[in-house]
Amino acid sequence: MSDEMKSQDSDADSDYDQSDHMDDDDDYCGYYDNDTDDLDIDKPKKSDDPEYFDYELLQIEDVERFLNEEVEVLCSSQKILPSLAKMLLHAHDWKKEYVIECHSKNPSKLLIDSKVIPKVKFQQPISGPSLVCCVCLNQVSREMLHDLSCGHMFCGECWDAYCQVQIQQGVTLGISCMAKDCEVMVPEDFLYSVLSKPDLRDRYSQFSFTEYVKSHPALRFCPGPNCPIIVKAKEAKAKKITCNTCKSCFCFKCGIEYHAPTDCDVIKKWLTKCADDSETANYISANTKDCPKCHVCIEKNGGCNHMQCSKCKYDFCWMCLGDWKAHGSEYYECSRYKENPNIANESVHAQAREALKKYLFYFERWENHAKSLKLEEQTLEKITSRIQEKVMNSTGTWIDWQYLLDAAYLLKKCRYTLQYTYPYAYYMEKCARKQLFEYQQAQLEAEVENLSWKVERAEITDRGDLENQMDIAEKRRLTLLKDFLDY
Amino acid sequence: MTHYDFEVTGSKVARCHIKVDMVNDNFLELIGEIIGPPDTAYDGGKFKLEINIPDTYPFNPPKVKFVTKIWHPNISSVTGAICLDILKDQWAAAMTLRTVLLSLQALLAAAEPDDPQDAVVAKQYKENRKTFTQTARHWTNVYANGPHRECELEKILEQAKNMGFDEHKARVALSSSDWNLERATESLLTS
Ligand SMILES: [Zn+2]
Ligand SMILES: [Zn+2]
Ligand SMILES: [Zn+2]
Ligand SMILES: [Zn+2]
Numbered sequence: 001m002s003d004e005m006k007s008q009d010s011d012a013d014s015d016y017d018q019s020d021h022m023d024d025d026d027d028y029c030g031y032y033d034n035d036t037d038d039l040d041i042d043k044p045k046k047s048d049d050p051e052y053f054d055y056e057l058l059q060i061e062d063v064e065r066f067l068n069e070e071v072e073v074l075c076s077s078q079k080i081l082p083s084l085a086k087m088l089l090h091a092h093d094w095k096k097e098y099v100i101e102c103h104s105k106n107p108s109k110l111l112i113d114s115k116v117i118p119k120v121k122f123q124q125p126i127s128g129p130s131l132v133c134c135v136c137l138n139q140v141s142r143e144m145l146h147d148l149s150c151g152h153m154f155c156g157e158c159w160d161a162y163c164q165v166q167i168q169q170g171v172t173l174g175i176s177c178m179a180k181d182c183e184v185m186v187p188e189d190f191l192y193s194v195l196s197k198p199d200l201r202d203r204y205s206q207f208s209f210t211e212y213v214k215s216h217p218a219l220r221f222c223p224g225p226n227c228p229i230i231v232k233a234k235e236a237k238a239k240k241i242t243c244n245t246c247k248s249c250f251c252f253k254c255g256i257e258y259h260a261p262t263d264c265d266v267i268k269k270w271l272t273k274c275a276d277d278s279e280t281a282n283y284i285s286a287n288t289k290d291c292p293k294c295h296v297c298i299e300k301n302g303g304c305n306h307m308q309c310s311k312c313k314y315d316f317c318w319m320c321l322g323d324w325k326a327h328g329s330e331y332y333e334c335s336r337y338k339e340n341p342n343i344a345n346e347s348v349h350a351q352a353r354e355a356l357k358k359y360l361f362y363f364e365r366w367e368n369h370a371k372s373l374k375l376e377e378q379t380l381e382k383i384t385s386r387i388q389e390k391v392m393n394s395t396g397t398w399i400d401w402q403y404l405l406d407a408a409y410l411l412k413k414c415r416y417t418l419q420y421t422y423p424y425a426y427y428m429e430k431c432a433r434k435q436l437f438e439y440q441q442a443q444l445e446a447e448v449e450n451l452s453w454k455v456e457r458a459e460i461t462d463r464g465d466l467e468n469q470m471d472i473a474e475k476r477r478l479t480l481l482k483d484f485l486d487y
Numbered sequence: 488m489t490h491y492d493f494e495v496t497g498s499k500v501a502r503c504h505i506k507v508d509m510v511n512d513n514f515l516e517l518i519g520e521i522i523g524p525p526d527t528a529y530d531g532g533k534f535k536l537e538i539n540i541p542d543t544y545p546f547n548p549p550k551v552k553f554v555t556k557i558w559h560p561n562i563s564s565v566t567g568a569i570c571l572d573i574l575k576d577q578w579a580a581a582m583t584l585r586t587v588l589l590s591l592q593a594l595l596a597a598a599e600p601d602d603p604q605d606a607v608v609a610k611q612y613k614e615n616r617k618t619f620t621q622t623a624r625h626w627t628n629v630y631a632n633g634p635h636r637e638c639e640l641e642k643i644l645e646q647a648k649n650m651g652f653d654e655h656k657a658r659v660a661l662s663s664s665d666w667n668l669e670r671a672t673e674s675l676l677t678s
């Protein structure tokens with residue numbers, strides 16, 4: 001389950017994961033983690049594995065250190081203050097080298113683009129020792145007024161109140177000058193100099209840290225509930241991350257549940273579709289119609305009802321979707337439609353039904369595997385407690401029965417991938433590649449069901465037979481991923 | 488933070504045709520008024536605005552909506568809600584109620600149909616400008632005391648009233664269906 005902890009140990013000099021093991025209330029888990037070096041079910045290591053991904057699981061402090069190092073590189077190379085360096089990095093997705101290059105070439109352009117300085121500085125007319133603050137309209141002495149690089153001066157009390165309101169509303173890195181149409185951003189050090197409430201300073205630093213992590217392409221918060229872990233990876237790829245703390249398993253690129261072989265955009269489309277009951281209505285009211293023959297989507301252009309499908313060249317009538325040959329020369333009016341204006345609707349309805357049928361086919365399988373996955377979770381628990389029983393009764397040791405647990409884990413993993421093959425297939429266009437995909441999917445499905453059957457009867461199944469089945473199922477899974485997972 | 492009371496007073500206001508009054512004795516609820524700009528469909532109309540000042544003013548924008556019914560792409564003909572950038576993310580603390588009212592006046596003079604609040608009005612504005620202008624002038628005349636009457640539209644409205652429909656409902660239905668009596672009747676009957 002959490003073998004990556006071991007691999008983490010080597011790259012990050014962290015001691016936190018050891019204590020995590022101790023806190024783990026699943027006994028088998030602790031056992032499994034510490035004593036099975038040869039078994040590596042959840043985190044692929046070999047670089048020819050399609051799911052292999054190099055990443056680190058970090059604590060907040062580690063990430064703070066990492067971000068500070070990035071800032072420090074920019075500061076020392078360009079001789080600028082950390083507050084400015086942070087603004088520049090944040091404004092450019094933390095592309096350090098790019099920022100350094102721009103800053104060395106044309107610093108003022110970079111500063112204007114990053115909203116650090118204005119295009120034109122405002123010259124406040126100063127007459128006498130005091131001025132009016134344009135926000136509170138109070139007369140204040142010159143030294144009570146503060147401005148950003150843009151020159152718009154406001155009194156300290158207004159700046160303080162303004163920053164307080166912004167932080168309370170969750171705005172941190174996006175606080176701009178109070179003047180009309182001025183886009184210059186409030187830098188961190190300026191904010192700290194005007195902000196009077198210490199608790200808001202803490203809030204600011206927390207919120208801005210969150211913003212930095214979110215904007216950094218190499219970082220991602222673990223999506224697990226209240227989980228403090230942050231993942232760091234060199235490349236923003238749609239690869240599998242397993243959190244060692246909350247056990248969430250998610251995609252590094254988009255942060256939702258891991259979804260190979262389906263890619264990020266497609267899985268989002270699919271999940272939205274599943275959540276959206278109005279999908280059927282969309283088909284009917286759409287401005288487009290499907291070719292009655294090859295079902296390619298066609299948009300009507302111009303007033304003529306004589307349509308020809310761009311793909312299969314079928315000639316048909318827009319109004320009734322019937323064969324055009326039956327229409328004679330009545331180009332602008334359809335008599336079938338005149339007799340029964342519902343005729344097209346009826347066939348549009350028929351198409352909608354077809355589309356719905358297709359969707360339900362994939363959805364049912366998707367749902368079904370999701371349900372089986374939950375049952376397999378229970379099987380895993382059952383097996384664990386039975387192994388414990390056996391060990392207590394001195395019927396073998398943990399090592400003797402480990403293979404049962406491995407089988408249950410592997411089954412879960414294979415079923416999971418299988419579930420996520422259905423959205424992929426749904427959005428695939430009919431072609432030879434889809435045929436190959438569905439062939440491999442069927443193969444995987446058959447082996448997953450075989451494995452499931454054997455795992456349920458694990459204790460009476462021959463160990464060799466079970467391990468053989470595990471091997472076959474995992475090979476099918478890897479073959480499918482190798483052929484269809486973009487990496 | 489009561490800086491706005493300095494702002495909207497005196498002769499300046501008279502010149503710009505904007506004014507603000509307090510509802511109660513507090514500064515949190517105000518009633519604003521703007522006069523429709525000349526050479527527009529809103530010319531001479533008096534438009535009342537409900538203004539609510541949040542605790543965090545001026546660091547957050549005031550909440551403003553039209554009380555007087557108005558036909559405009561960026562203002563809801565039903566609720567009076569306004570779609571205007573400075574009342575949302577383009578607000579700056581250094582702005583005043585005066586800025587807001589003047590911006591609303593400018594909005595009456597130049598609508599932004601691509602950022603609509605009222606989709607029906609925006610569609611008419613883009614596709615049928617003449618009907619839009621007549622409708623807006625008619626609404627200004629009826630609801631905002633504007634000086635210009637639209638006799639052609641009044642006749643159609645009279646017909647709908649004679650059919651037994653409520654005047655305002657009939658006006659809304661007619662306005663929304665480009666003053667096509669048949670379509671308006673249909674929508675009145677089905678709603
Ligand atoms: Zn002030
Ligand atoms: Zn400024
Ligand atoms: Zn986690
Ligand atoms: Zn993803």
Ligand SMILES: [Zn+2]
Nearest residue numbers: 291294309312
């Ligand atoms: Zn066709």
